Amino acid sequence: MEILPANSRPTTSRAMTTNLVEEAKRLAGIRAVSEHFDPSARYVGIGSGTTIIYVVEAIKEVIKQRNITNNIQFVPTGYQSRQVIVDAGLTPIAFDSLPDGVMLEVAFDGADEVDEELNCIKGGGACLFQEKLVATRAKKFVCVADYRKNQSRLLTSWPSVPIEVAPMAARTVITALRALGSPAPKVRSGILAKAGPLKTDQDFFIVDAPFKPLLTASDVRNGQDGSGKDGVWDIETLCQKIKMISGVLEVGLFVGKNGYETQAEGGQGGQKPVAAYFGMADGSVEVRRARPGTSLDIV
Template sequence: MDFPKPVSSATTVSPPTQPSAIESAKRAAAQLAVKEHFNPGAHYVGIGSGSTIVYVVEAIQELKDPRIQNIHFVPTGYQSRQVILRAGLKDLKFDSLPADTLIEVAFDGADEIDDDLNCIKGGGACLYQEKLVATRASKFICVADHRKLQPRLLTNWPTIPIEVEPLAVTTVISALKRLGSSAPFVREGHIQKAGPIKTDQDNFIIDAPFPSLLLYTDIEQAAKQGVKELKGQGEDGQWEVQALAKEIKALEGVLSVGLFVGENGLQAKAKGKIAGGQKPVAAYFGMEDGSVAVRVTQDDGTVVLRK
């Protein structure tokens, strides 16, 4: 994975006078997501990590509703907490949430999102706290640009981020290779000689490449066509996304897997659970032409693309 080169302290970097097309796309997606899902009268709102979330907070500020000052914004790590504080908003650590209380809505980005709203997250190394907030939210709303909109995970994004306790790195890498990852590696920091990056939990990140991940509907379709050999359990390197997430999470030393799969918050609520879900209920993508495409879960659980 490529990282930006460090900027010398003697170098002055001026911001671009005009926003790039990608940044404009992110802003458009964030504004529509906030318009459709943010309630100024909410008590708790999750704020994720990454560049797109800056535009979510900007859109919230632009509402100029005085009730926003009463909201507790729950960050997914150090970086997102700084975004909240710089905006003059009130932050609340995740472990300070009252028991059995859900975050009304959580906004976060993703590295890639598939047709069923499964996500890869962890490019910014905040996946553990991002998953904590997502699974404590009534609804998780994903905001991204068009590059993240893909039919299957690991189409463009090359690896699955995995947070691992440092002592277990060698063991986990060996296990990932047995699961079919071609060359898992420990993520290095911006300056390689400084060693591996550390998460907010003081762990390492392993980036594990796999072939594109299947949906469960791919398995069902193959069975209907008489291809019963395709089970998505690693045969010939082919994994169904939920099956692989479960296998990796079960490895000793793994704290969190950057695959956000399974139920969303609305599905969990329908089952009477006092918990959210890993998957977003909707994902907003800023497109190249200035429009915003929305991939949303319908009442029957199917996902449609709205534009």
């Protein structure tokens, strides 16, 4: 029997925490699918990350239990999510193969952090550009996460805003981000640092830009200054400022209107989720819903 050195043995508490988080993700996925997956749908978006594995498992189980002839096509947000779809025996379709004018019935995706107004940070898995494409092509974007992602303000726990940039513009973008008040923006390294920067599916770089916690629309309405003074920004203003930098493809802030609100105005989908499902440490699932309109419900 091999005896590991004490400092290399996984602690019981660490293993318990890992199991707790994974179970929280699983329960959140099951609940979200039970309330938002329509087996008669023609197209469904599938996001990236570890939580989405449980969403796909739950969808597969619904199809199996109801003995449904599966004609649904699933739109992935990247290579990893496509493999999850394929491994589940479901049918993927590329985003740019969707028929003109057709919307996804729903898009399920995770998040790195979600605030109390359902603004999200995404891009920890480097798929933020395709994630935003899919979210804004869906009638509703449903976020699925564990309790660690549930924060009152963005950049409370998650350290930075992911930004997808053209490689040749990376240094220019970093300089511009410093001017906006980010203290130490940097290009994200690959798994092996010696192999160079991480590359997205678009062959772009990811720049991670830390900022102070971001103000919500409610904060601004209540008189707080989110114009960037002293490095304090509100979410929408910062997102717009970063998006305007030459060389930026997309910003990992999902803000503005949700699908309900956008469609009410004659548009398509929105960047913000219509609901966020958080698997909690006690085995429950907390749901934060945006009703058609602007109000939020937490159950």
